Amino acid sequence: MWLDATFFCTDSVLLDSYFNEPIWSIKRPEYNHASVACGYFAGYSLECHEENRYAFSTMRDLFLNYWKNNDIMVDYLMVDYMIVLAQKHDKRIQNQFDRISPNNPKCDELIKVLNEQFDKDKWADLKTDTCLFKLSWKQKFIEEKDGKPTFYKYLIEGKL
Structure with missing residues (x-):
């Protein structure tokens, strides 16, 4: 986590119950924050079971590719952008994030x-x-x- x-x-x-979720993040759909995450996940809170580590390894690979070609971070919320990009790239990842129940409103x-x-x-x-x-x-x-x-x-x- x-x-x-x-x-x-x-x-x-x-908090311990979150470890029972396939993928978990703070999720507040009513948050209405003007960010790429829109309350559907939060890059500052992530957890997954071992069988879902492909989601995070996909994000890692996206970051590695980014840093291979760039030496500045374009946005403070870069993790959020990588999560959205991973979801667009792999529907399994999107489906896992979609299944996260709203929490910690x-x-x-x-x-x-x-x-x-x-x-x-x-x-x-x-x-x-x-x-x-x-x-x-x-x-x-x-x-x-x-x-x-x-x-x-x-x-x-x-x-x-």
Whole structure:
């Protein structure tokens, strides 16, 4: 399994269930993000069974061919482009990605509230159907707001 190092995982049981999937990625069809993935997969979260490694070896080969002829990455989301290209090249890969069930619909929501005062009801809502939260090292967060602990403080103290 590949997960970007900036993920915060809240439920190892649910995470373990992803290993039972032939191919897995975070999938949020309603995400409406203006990227090539469109929420149907996320290049920062990938897993597959051994019998489906052909999908990832296809992407690897596409990358190797690209780097043989180029020395700059044309886009930050290059992995996403390679996944789409692999799906167009091999319908088996497309079929496997199509079979991924939607999951982790709120994975981008925790980072939006890290500077807010901690609210147990909001936290319970965020964790509904989501165990993986994408965070970032590129932002600074505060530990208190109006004298009360923030979601960030709860996170760094291991209370989430």
